[in-house]
Amino acid sequence: MTRHIERQIGNLKEKIRRVGTVVEEAISKSISAVINRDVQLAQRVLASDDAIDRMEVEVEEECLKILALYQPVAADLRFVVAVLKINNDLERMGDLAKNIAKRVAQLEGAGPVDLPPEIRTMAMQAEEMVRECLAAVIDADPVLARRIREQDDVVDEARQKVRKRILAGIKEHPENVEVLLRINSITKHIERIADMATNVAEDVIYMVEGDIVRHRPEE
Amino acid sequence: MSTSPSPADPRQPPPSAGPATDRLAVVAAGGQVEPEVHERVRQTPAVLEIDRFNLWYGTKQALHSITMPIPHGKVTALIGPSGCGKSTLLRSVNRLNDLVPSVRITGEMRLNGDPIYDQRMDVIELRKRMGMVFQRPNPFPMSIYENVVYALRIDGESRRPVLDEVCERSLRGAALWDEVKDRLSESALGLSGGQQQRLCIARAIAAEPEVLLLDEPCSALDPIATGKVEDLIQELRGLYSVLIVTHNMQQASRSSDYTAFMYLGRLIEYGPTTDIFTKPVLRETEAYVTGRFG
Numbered sequence: 001m002t003r004h005i006e007r008q009i010g011n012l013k014e015k016i017r018r019v020g021t022v023v024e025e026a027i028s029k030s031i032s033a034v035i036n037r038d039v040q041l042a043q044r045v046l047a048s049d050d051a052i053d054r055m056e057v058e059v060e061e062e063c064l065k066i067l068a069l070y071q072p073v074a075a076d077l078r079f080v081v082a083v084l085k086i087n088n089d090l091e092r093m094g095d096l097a098k099n100i101a102k103r104v105a106q107l108e109g110a111g112p113v114d115l116p117p118e119i120r121t122m123a124m125q126a127e128e129m130v131r132e133c134l135a136a137v138i139d140a141d142p143v144l145a146r147r148i149r150e151q152d153d154v155v156d157e158a159r160q161k162v163r164k165r166i167l168a169g170i171k172e173h174p175e176n177v178e179v180l181l182r183i184n185s186i187t188k189h190i191e192r193i194a195d196m197a198t199n200v201a202e203d204v205i206y207m208v209e210g211d212i213v214r215h216r217p218e219e
Numbered sequence: 220m221s222t223s224p225s226p227a228d229p230r231q232p233p234p235s236a237g238p239a240t241d242r243l244a245v246v247a248a249g250g251q252v253e254p255e256v257h258e259r260v261r262q263t264p265a266v267l268e269i270d271r272f273n274l275w276y277g278t279k280q281a282l283h284s285i286t287m288p289i290p291h292g293k294v295t296a297l298i299g300p301s302g303c304g305k306s307t308l309l310r311s312v313n314r315l316n317d318l319v320p321s322v323r324i325t326g327e328m329r330l331n332g333d334p335i336y337d338q339r340m341d342v343i344e345l346r347k348r349m350g351m352v353f354q355r356p357n358p359f360p361m362s363i364y365e366n367v368v369y370a371l372r373i374d375g376e377s378r379r380p381v382l383d384e385v386c387e388r389s390l391r392g393a394a395l396w397d398e399v400k401d402r403l404s405e406s407a408l409g410l411s412g413g414q415q416q417r418l419c420i421a422r423a424i425a426a427e428p429e430v431l432l433l434d435e436p437c438s439a440l441d442p443i444a445t446g447k448v449e450d451l452i453q454e455l456r457g458l459y460s461v462l463i464v465t466h467n468m469q470q471a472s473r474s475s476d477y478t479a480f481m482y483l484g485r486l487i488e489y490g491p492t493t494d495i496f497t498k499p500v501l502r503e504t505e506a507y508v509t510g511r512f513g
Binding site: 003005071072073074075076077078209210211 | 468469472495496497498499504505508509510511
């Protein structure tokens with residue numbers, strides 16, 4: 001006989017998986033919309049945000065219910081607490097995807113400014129981190145979670161390169177300053193998405209091993 | 220004896236203990252496993268040391284080589300499924316098991332360094348150094364006042380001011396003073412179950428014991444009385460060294476500083492209560508505290 005709390009935790013896992021899937025899709029679409037300057041796709045990302053917000057509230061309520069009714073301990077407690085935090089991070093990742101999508105709409109008609117090539121590298125890396133952090137949550141995989149923490153440096157480096165290019169671009173073509181600043185803002189959002197994926201990975205390490213690794217250097 | 224991962228190397232992954240049932244299966248087959256005693260337990264000064272302690276009821280071994288220090292001034296809880304030996308261990312500490320004819324023991328226990336099972340140890344003197352509270356409240360059929368000062372009376376103390384002072388101090392210590400101060404001369408049997416149990420705790424602490432032994436002190440009480448006794452146990456922290464047996468895991472998590480998990484007469488894991496209930500080292504402990512077996 002499965003214990004009641006195990007069923008509740010199984011349901012919670014399924015719910016957080018669904019939030020993750022929708023957020024991952026929003027991020028992937030927003031990045032694709034940037035690279036292909038696809039305003040329609042960006043609009044679809046904007047439209048999906050409400051659903052993410054609703055799901056976030058639902059997961060939070062579920063966590064609070066389990067905490068209040070079952071008083072979980074040890075692995076069960078760590079799972080519920082980790083989901084509570086991961087849920088919050090996923091919702092913020094959804095917001096960042098929304099912000100990226102907004103910039104795509106603003107870029108429309110701004111003239112042919114080439115995107116710095118590193119944006120693609122950054123975006124692909126960030127997307128992979130999001131995918132992997134969700135897999136780490138579902139599979140409770142601390143090894144994968146540790147790998148994600150390392151990947152964050154790659155994104156940060158690419159972001160610095162893009163920033164330099166944008167600064168140089170502004171000096172060379174001051175008339176493009178507005179659009180270049182928008183592109184800068186997009187890269188900042190992508191970097192933040194990677195940061196949030198790292199947070200999720202750190203919560204997975206806590207969830208499985210009970211150690212809070214946040215604010216500690218990577219191993 | 221193995222230890223938990225050193226705090227100096229927080230990145231060390233937890234030991235791969237295999238499936239939760241591994242150690243339990245070894246124990247169930249009659250084998251011995253190395254207990255997981257956390258470093259922090261061993262760093263705390265001990266009031267009581269249990270050292271390779273074995274106990275048999277006739278031919279049946281009930282305790283298997285238990286080695287554990289009981290920290291001074293802290294509340295230590297013994298948890299484990301029925302028949303794991305936690306009550307037997309508690310009753311061995313003040314030699315209550317001496318009264319059971321078929322009991323045989325090996326190993327040692329020391330109370331503040333004095334060997335409990337030494338031939339020269341006077342059992343009556345030993346029991347004066349330890350207070351014990353049982354599952355069911357057992358007030359003596361006399362007044363509340365006389366219950367509390369009983370130990371002093373049998374020690375020959377008859378000075379009224381001394382007895383009055385001890386009575387008030389003990390009842391205050393047991394969080395019962397305000398409820399009974401106006402009826403100290405009434406029979407203790409008229410108190411409610413929860414009050415009776417707190418009276419028993421007051422009687423135990425009146426003798427200023429070195430260790431207070433509590434054997435499932437709330438199992439016969441309703442939730443409100445249980446809450447009061449649990450609050451009291453928390454109040455006793457720091458003042459007394461308490462060893463408590465409980466089958467209620469939430470009670471252990473709420474009232475104790477250290478928790479020892481026992482299974483079939485073996486110590487399995489022993490550590491700070493916070494760690495045992497948030498991140499136990501062994502999967503077996505995790506399986507037990509999350510209610511997956513037992």
